[in-house]
Amino acid sequence: VVSKNVIDPLISPSVWRLEVRGLVERQRVYRYEDLLAMPAVTQETTLECIRNDIGDGLMSNAFWKGVPMRHLLDAAHPRQGATEVLLHAAAGYTDTLALDKAMDPTTLVVYEMNGDSLPERHGFPACVIVPGLFGKNNVEWVTRIELVNAHVKGFYEKQGWGLSFVVPTTSRFDYPSHSQTVKPVQGEIVALKGIAYAGARGVTRVEVSLDNAETWHEARVDYKSALMAWVLWRYDWQPPHPEEYTLVVRATDGTGELQTPDYRSFAPQGATGYHVISVWIEA
Amino acid sequence: MQNRRWTEVVGTGSLAGLVAFIFMTLVMVLLRHGLGAATPAELVGDRLAPTLSIQEFFQLLERFGGYNELKQVGVVSVLIGQLAVGMFGGILYVLIVGHERAGTMDQDQQIGCGKKGWLFVIMFVAALWLITLMVLWPVLGTHYAGLPPARATVVTVVGLLGSYAAYGLALDGLYHLTAGSLSRRTLPVPAQGMGRRAALVAGVGVIAAAVTGELSGGFTRAPHSALTACDVKAQTFSRLRQMTAFMWLARTSSTP
DSSP states (O other), rough: OOOSBBBBOOTTTTTOOOEEEEEESSSSEEOOOHHHSOOOOOEEEEOTTTTTTTTOOOOOOOEEEEEHHHHHHHHHHOOOOOOOEEEEEEOEEEEEEEEETTSSSEEEEEEEEEEEEGGGGGGTTTTEEEEEBBBGOOOOOOEEEEEESSSSOOTGGGGGGEEEEEEOEEEEESSSSEEEEEOOTTOOOOEEEEEEOOOOOOOOEEEESSTTSSSSEEEEEEEETTTSSEEEEEEEESSSSSSSEEEEEEEEEETTOOOSSBOOOSSOOOOOOOOEEEEEEOO | HHHHHHHHHHHHHHHHHHHHHHHHHHHHHHHHHOOOBBHHHHHHHHHGGSSSSSHHHHHHHHHTTTTHHHHHHHHHHHHHHHHHHHHHHHHHIIIIHHHHHHHSSSSSHSSSOOOOHHHHHHHHHHHHHHHHEEEEGGGTBBBBBBBOHHHHHHHHHHHHHHHHHHHHHHHHHHHHHHHHHGGGGGGGOOGGGGGGHHHHHHHHHHHHHHHHHHHHHHHSSSSTBSSSSOHHHHHHHHHHHHHHHHHHHHHHHHOO
C-alpha cells in the first residue's frame, strides 16, 4: 500500500459517515451498519499502482465485498448535468471518476477484503474499488461521494499524473528473475512463471519469447477467474544449450489488443513495454 | 548592560515560547489521538504535495531516501517552523508586554494576566489561526476518525483554535513565572534563589515534552502508522536531547 499519510486514519465506525451529495436530488448519509445491510457483491479485482514499472511488484489481487456504487448513486437520484464523481477520503485525499465508470456495476464501495473486514491500511471501514483504473482511483477511508459537473483534479492529478488512469496491459516474469543463473539437470524443464494483467479488459492470451522477441510461444494460463483480476501463467521450457537467453513476455487483452512493446516510464500515465529478462542456463 | 537585557529578553521569551509551543503540541497530539483532529504537521504536507510537479516530487523522494523519509522530514520541518514561531511569539511578548510591565509593576502584579498581555495573546493567536486557516483551507476537511469533510472542517478549525489558545495561555502564564525570577535580580536576594522559577518552567516543559513525545511516539509505533517503524532507542535519545536543550535554555536565561 502506498499511502500519502504520515499516520493513516484510524476510523471509528460510530463516527464514520458516507455522504452522497452534490448534484443529486436527495442527499444521502450512510452509517457503517447501513452499508453492511445493503445487498452486496463479492468480486475479485487486481489493483496496480501507477508507479509500478515494467516487471515490478506494486500490484496485488484480492476478493472484495461491498455495495455497487451505482446503488448509492441511484438512491440519491443524480441530477441532469452531473458528469463526474468526486471522492473524498477521511485523510483529505480526493480523486475523481467519470460518472459512467462510477455507475459501472463493478465499481464498488467495499467493506471486506478476502473475507475479513477491510484492514485499516486498506481503508477500513470502506474503500472504493474501481476495476481497471490505477490504485490512486481506489480511494480508501472514503467519506463522501460528490457528484459534480466538471472535472476536479485529484490529489495526484494536480502533480501532473494522468490524463488517462486506465491500466495498460502488462505482463511479467516472476521466475526466473533477471540475471538469474538456472542450472537444470540434463533434460529438465525450466518452468517460466509470471502474471499478466489488463485492467478491466481481462487477459486472453500470454506469450513468451525465448530469443529476444524473434519468435513467440503461447504460455499456459494456470489461474484465471474474474475479468478484472490478473492471470497466472506458466511456460515449460527446455533450454537447448547452456548459454545466456533473453526472455520476453507479452499479453493480449480481452479486446484482442496486443500489449504494446513501446517502453514508457510510469510517469505520468503508467508504464508500458515488454518485460525482458536475461537468464543464464548452466550446463 | 544593554546586551544583558537583550539576552534576558531573548532568553525569557524563547523559554516561555518554547514551553508554550510544547503545550500547544501536546494539545494537538491529544486532539489527534482522542478526536482524530488533523494537525498542521500533517496538513501542511497534504497542502504542499499536490503543488509539486512529478519531477519535483521524485527529486525530493530521491533526496530524502524514500516516501516515508520525506513525510518524516515534512513533519519535522513543520514542527521546527511551529517552534520558531512559538519562540518568536515569546520574544515578541516579552518585548511588547513584559518589558513595560517589569518596569511599571511590582512582582505580585506580574503574576497573572494583564490587559496588555491578554490583548497581545489574543491578537497573536488570532493572527496565527487565521493565517493557518487561509493557507490550509483546501485540506481542512481532513479527519482521521472518519467524519465527512464539512464536519471535519469544523473539528479542524476549532481544534486549531484550541491548540493555539493553549499556546497563548501557556505563554502568558509561563512568562510570568519566568519573569518573576528574572525581576528578582534587581532585588538583594541570594544568587541561589534566582532562576528557580525559570527552572520550574523548564521542568514543566520537560514533563510536557515527555508526555507529548510519549503520545506521539505511540502514534508512530502504532500498527496502523504509515511511517516506518520507529527505533525506540532513537526516540529516547531524541527526547533526552530535547530535555537537555530545555535545561540549557533555562540556565542560560536565568543564571546570573
